Amino acid sequence: NAGVTQTPKFRxxxxxxxxxxxxxxxxxxxxxxxxxxxxxxxxKLIYYSVGAGIxxxxxxxxxxxxxxxxxEDFPLRLELAAPSQTSVYFCASSPLAGGPIYEQYFGPGxxxxxx
Amino acid sequence: AQTVxxxxxxxxxxEAETVTLSCTYDTxxxxxxxxxxxxxxxxxxxxxxxxxxxxxxxxxxxRFSVNFQKAAKSFSLKxxxxxxxxxxxxxCAYRRRxxxxxxxxKGTRLSVIA
Numbered sequence: 323n324a325g326v327t328q329t330p331k332f333r334x335x336x337x338x339x340x341x342x343x344x345x346x347x348x349x350x351x352x353x354x355x356x357x358x359x360x361x362x363x364x365x366k367l368i369y370y371s372v373g374a375g376i377x378x379x380x381x382x383x384x385x386x387x388x389x390x391x392x393x394e395d396f397p398l399r400l401e402l403a404a405p406s407q408t409s410v411y412f413c414a415s416s417p418l419a420g421g422p423i424y425e426q427y428f429g430p431g432x433x434x435x436x437x
Numbered sequence: 438a439q440t441v442x443x444x445x446x447x448x449x450x451x452e453a454e455t456v457t458l459s460c461t462y463d464t465x466x467x468x469x470x471x472x473x474x475x476x477x478x479x480x481x482x483x484x485x486x487x488x489x490x491x492x493x494x495x496x497x498x499x500r501f502s503v504n505f506q507k508a509a510k511s512f513s514l515k516x517x518x519x520x521x522x523x524x525x526x527x528x529c530a531y532r533r534r535x536x537x538x539x540x541x542x543k544g545t546r547l548s549v550i551a
Contacts, residue, residue, distance in 0.1 A: 353536045364441075364528050364541030365482075372536070380538060410480060416536055426539060428482035 323348050326429035328413050334435045335403040343398040343432050345413030352418040354396040355426065358382065358409040365412060371396055403436045410434070439464045441531050443542035450519045451550050457504075458514045458545045460529030466490075469533050471505070473514045476526040476544070485527070488512065516547075524549045 329344045347354065352373045357365035357380075367380030371390040385407055387399040396415075400407060413429040440463045450456035462471070473485040488496045488505050496503050500520075504513045516523055529542040 355538055357539075357541075362446075362543070364443075364530075364543045365539070366541070367538045370538050412482065414482075418536070425484060425487070431480045433480075 325349065326413055326415055326427050328411075328429040328432050330432060331430070332433045334437065335400075337403060337405065337436060339403050340399070340401050341403070341434075343400070343411055343413075343434070345396045345398065345429060346394050347396075347413075347415040347427070348394065349415065349417065349427065350393060351415035351427070352393065353416045354390065355414045355416075356380075356386075356388065356396070356398045357412045357414065359412065359431075360409050368398065368411075400434075405436050408434060408436045439466075439531055439533065439540050441529050441540050441542035443529055443545050445545045446543070447546045447548070449548040449550055450516070450523075452519055452521060454519055455515060455517045456519055456547065458516075458527050458529075458547065460512045460514070460542055462510050462512065462529070462531050464510070464531065464533070466533055469531060471503075471512045472530040472532070472539070473501070473503070473512075474528045474530060474541075475523075476528065478525075482528075486514065519549050521549050521551060523547060 326347045355370040356368040359365045369388040371377045411432045414426045416426045442461045469490045471488045475483045475485050486498045500517045502515045526544045528544045530539040
């Protein structure tokens with residue numbers, strides 16, 4: 323299993339541009355999450371999904387959109403990039419059942435810079 | 438809303454010595470889960486240790502152990518026999534119940550001195 327994969331690893335955007343951060347997991351996990359990590363800070367939840375077709379907002383959803391059309395994929399869309407969205411973005415997933423406390427598995431992160 | 442506080446932005450320890458990282462949290466729930474994650478320079482989030490609130494026994498994983506004080510809402514991480522590879526950011530995290538999102542503290546940067 324590849325686990326949770328994220329693309330791209332790095333990206334530089336200009337203010338006002340749009341992009342999609344890709345996240346795919348091959349563990350058949352129902353739950354998926356998007357977090358952002360600002361410099362010197364912990365991770366904050368942007369959006370999460372409990373299954374295909376179901377998404378919900380987290381602590382910092384403004385400026386982002388998500389969709390979940392399949393179990394495997396959970397893309398994060400930035401429509402009008404702003405400097406405040408400069409951050410490292412982590413995707414994570416966890417199973418519906420099984421495993422110790424349904425551990426969350428993290429992807430390697432995407433470093434995004436908006437200038 | 439639940440909050441997690443890590444009051445030590447930076448810590449350092451001599452190689453082979455013991456260090457304790459502090460974490461406090463605020464919740465009105467009685468059943469929840471606590472975690473410590475390690476983030477090395479590679480940025481990968483690595484689960485170090487987990488604790489279920491209903492368990493009184495403190496969790497241990499090799500050189501890593503926790504001191505879980507439920508009444509005080511405290512969850513500290515002890516690293517024994519520190520190694521150079523332990524140098525990283527350490528995040529304390531809380532989860533209200535299974536499969537809910539994690540709430541993270543701001544992290545503690547640990548340096549290990551040879």
